[in-house]
Amino acid sequence: MLSILIPVYNHNCVRLVKDLHSQGMMLNIPFEIIVLDDISSLFLEENDAINELENARFIGAKEHLGRAKIRNELSKMATYENLLFIDSDAQVDHFDFLKNYLQHLSKADVLVGGMKYALTPPMNNVLRWYYGSKREDLPEKIRNQYPYRSIISFNILIKKHVFSNYPFDETNIEVTSSYGHEDTLLGLTYKRHAVSILHIDNQLIHDYKETNEGFLRNSLIAVEKYVRFQKFREKEVVSQIKIFKIFELSKKMGLLRVFDFLYKRNKEKMRANLLSQHPSLKTFDFYRLYYLAHFYLNNTDLLEK
Known part of the structure; x- marks a missing residue:
């Protein structure tokens, strides 16, 4: 039924996993949660507690994979046909998050849940909040006007047979291991092959830890591409x-x-x-x-x- 796949790097994602695990158990469906760590130096002990949960695994990568390859590796580990990719800095804020996805499974090969931000900006990371609130926190009606351009892998469900045929691009590892535009390339691939995409109202909160300086630096890395x-x-x-x-x-x-x-x-x-x-x-x-x-x-x- 459902494989929940979470790439993580230097982030404590135990709360996220427990929230998702609780919903999966309540739905009484076949599911698994796989968390793949990309050579983190922080929160390894905390995240190892994920292994104590039924149907959940915390696995450490043997080498640095990068943003694209780690998702491709997660898909290879998955058991079920529905691959739900969630970033480790997400927060679940509604009890029917998984149920909402299940209700839309037959409607498209790719379902994009979207992201949202807290109502008030944090003290130290204001730039990331302003950008996310204005540019990423968009209602499904707007996102569906440009379905391929609006793909964000932060919270996305993809049929395994689709992802197996059209994974994240690894042809140039330099491109996909550095910051920026991985989702753009994926969206273009799906557009090229007429993969059906539906944006739905099933957002997760982006609980980012990126500082203003870090976000600005990464934004420049992205345009350098x-x-x-x-x-x-x-x-x-x-x-x-x-x-x-x-x-x-x-x-x-x-x-x-x-x-x-x-x-x-x-x-x-x-x-x-x-x-x-x-x-x-x-x-x-x-x-x-x-x-x-x-x-x-x-x-x-x-x-x-």
Whole structure:
């Protein structure tokens, strides 16, 4: 019936697993929970308690797998046809979470539950909260307008036969082991092969621990992929990533030198805003765009890849 698959890295996911386990037992269905640890240095002892639960396993990887490969490995371990991938920093806040998925199993090959955020921002991670609340916490009606573009593997159910044929892309391990856009590539694969996708109202809370600095750093790593990897300069991929579309339009208009100048002149001021208690998402967008222009102009040797 249901394999619940959770990749984890340096996060205590015992509460998440227990909540899911409780719902599975109440539904009285065949299910399993597999948690695969990606060479963590923290919370190993705490997460090992997962092995005490019936139908649950906590397993340590033998090598660093990265965000894409670890999900592919989890699918190979799974027993059942319905693969429910959940990130380890998720929180369950409604008792019928699993039941909601089961009620939609016959409607599509891929079900996307979505994510949401706390109503008030945390003290130290405001930027991640603002971004998530405005860009990721979207109702199903909006997500279903662009089903392939709106895929987020944070909380997603995929039929095993579909995932076996179209897993996360590992053809270039450098691409998929670093931060950013793994879900974009997966969505494009499903679009290319006409895999049916349905977004449903079955969100989990994103209980992130990422600091403002960490989120900002990872956001820059994500935009660097346009320069570092030819795959992210392909027309099909660019069409799905707004900042890359704007960058290519700006390049055609001859604006990259201007953006590079603006980045050098304003980066400290913009960074200060983004790390403050009142960050601007407009500033966040321009900061990443200016940075991409700067990185592109100073790393043209990477474009040969």
